[in-house]
Amino acid sequence: MRRRFLYFINKVFHLAINYQSLIELLVVATSIDLNNYTNESVQVLNHVISQATEMIKANNSQQNEANQMVNQLQLYTNRNVFYI
Numbered sequence: 025m026r027r028r029f030l031y032f033i034n035k036v037f038h039l040a041i042n043y044q045s046l047i048e049l050l051v052v053a054t055s056i057d058l059n060n061y062t063n064e065s066v067q068v069l070n071h072v073i074s075q076a077t078e079m080i081k082a083n084n085s086q087q088n089e090a091n092q093m094v095n096q097l098q099l100y101t102n103r104n105v106f107y108i
Contacts (some may be wrong), residue, residue: 046079046094076107
């Protein structure tokens, strides 16, 4: 299923640069169960997810900008979401 999702995203947006890592990380980030996290943490993560999604939709970023977004999303999925 994950592979079909990534294929669909790439086909729909006809991506000019390599957003593959960002898309894969978005799949992980959007599957996190946030029920045990603080509201503030959830808001921050959702904001970063929204920014990453908009970047892909706009499809007008430079590769280094996409890489920076990957780093930012990794930061918030790995360390900055706190339990209640």
